[in-house]
Amino acid sequence: MNRLTLERRQVWIYLSAIIGGLLVGSVWPGIAPYFEMLLWPVLVCLLYVTFAQVPLLHLREAFRDHRFVAAMLVGNFIALPLLAWALIQWLPADAAIRLGVLLVLLVPCTDWFITFSQLGGGNVPGAIAVTPLNLLLQLLLLPVYLWLMLGTHLAITLSFTEIWPALLVVIVPLIAAVVSERWIEARPARVKLRERLAWWSVPLLALVVFLIAGAQVNAVSEALSLFPVIVPLFVAFLLLAALIAKGLARWMVLPTDQGRTLAFSLGTRNSFVVLPLALLLPAGWEIAAVVVIVQSLVELFGMAFYLWWVPRKLFR
Template sequence: MDLIEKLEPALIFGSVILGLMLHDIEFLRSISPSLITIFLALMLFALFLDVPLNDIRNSFRNIKFTSTSLIINFIWTPLFGYFLGNLFLNGNLDLFIGFVMLILTPCTDWYLVFTKMSKGNLPLSLSILPLNLVLQLVLLPVYLLLFFSSSNSLELVNLADSLITFIVLPFIASLIVKYILKDKPIKDKITSGFSSLQLPFLCIAIFGLFNTEAKSLISNLDQIGVLFIPVILFFIVNFILDYVVSRRLKFNYEDYASLTLTTLARNSPLALAIAISSFTNHELVAIALVVGPLIELPVLYIVSRVLLRIREDY
């Protein structure tokens, strides 16, 4: 776990605070919407460039792990997340949508850090990453339409536009760059360079979001606090579920730890990009997706420490 990975929660939180503190500066407020669009697109391009999509076949070498992870991530978790949101956030549709989008998207980066900390099966966790990424690309809009198409918040035209801007175009650009750099010595250097820029790109986009929506956030602080309840319940219930399932399926400790972190960690930047573009004039949707990880990161650290305790008697 290098220094940047250790500082990631602090840097994200610092971007939030800085965006709020500087919201009265007119110049920054005027360029913040552009910062959000440009740097989220750049960050997703860097993500697609970094993920070895050709290695999806590797995830099927351990069918038991892969099928279990996919069932929990893409069948159980969306339904459970919708249930929790409907139970605790039904009075605020924007927070409800933001929470469900957070739950719908498995993490594509820092779950590997916590897997390593908890001495899980890092190669196995890495092998599932491309498959998780592809499936959330496909299923996120499907679940949004399934759960919220009857509401007035989801505009299909905006959803299509966000998918093109933040997913299709960066994905195609990454494929073109990979093709151009194929078999060239500089490929790994460029890929690792863009990979190291993912966090700065995300922090700039988050700064722009909170600088733009500072007034909305401040006026809705009491409502945002309600997010803690379903987010914490999600972690508790899924942590117990992962343990029970792993025991029943006779996973060794390393695979159990990997399953736990793969199915607990959320916060895909894909969801944030789609929320900003698809739910215009519904600022709390995007804000919920940024506030969620501020809860999640300390929880994942605690989970990794608990897993190490479980490891002693597993």
């Protein structure tokens, strides 16, 4: 099996991991604290492997194609935040649910959208070049977006003393990935190491969702009644994101392959970068982490639809 085949089957791998985690957590409820302890080192490893695939030292290359970069920035950091804000107006007036939705919809993907761009006939070099810019801007702008859209609810919920462990979970693997990239690029023979690391993304992510499902059985049970509300919202986001990509590609006069890449970028979100923050929310806010997981599953099924719709209908 090659890596592309593994990534094509990742939806079913993650779904099986979630079901397995729920079963284990239901049969042995006392295992939840152990799953929670194990989750953090696994999540750090997952983020390191994810960041290691991003060309963090090549930010300058992202600016070579001005129209493509402009479309990416306008789509991911202006149009989609406005869309996310509009969509949460249809949600119940529950700050935890709205925070979970905003956390995941405000951050563009930096890893598997490249794979989907490749499978969907997109511009893979362009996708790779723009990922460090997307990652940097989302880390800088996410607090601003949340403050603007949630205001006092966010101030009451989050304080630096509560979120600094989550920030470390993101920052430590990010720094490690930068150091690794410099070490790998020092010698061409070391590039194979990065390719081997890429194989670990799917197994590690499956282990993360297994541990979360096992540790959060009660939160998942409580969230089942919300699925008819949040799942259609995430489906609507996927459809509208692709149409926004179509409009931006036409406005910026992008070639077809770049338009496809733009659609996959706008449709995919960086759910497992914001997951540490969702997991460290105070008691009573556990639903936010469940919302993030639900979005990632809806997105993966949505990408199966995108792989048909984007190259065959939207950007022919």
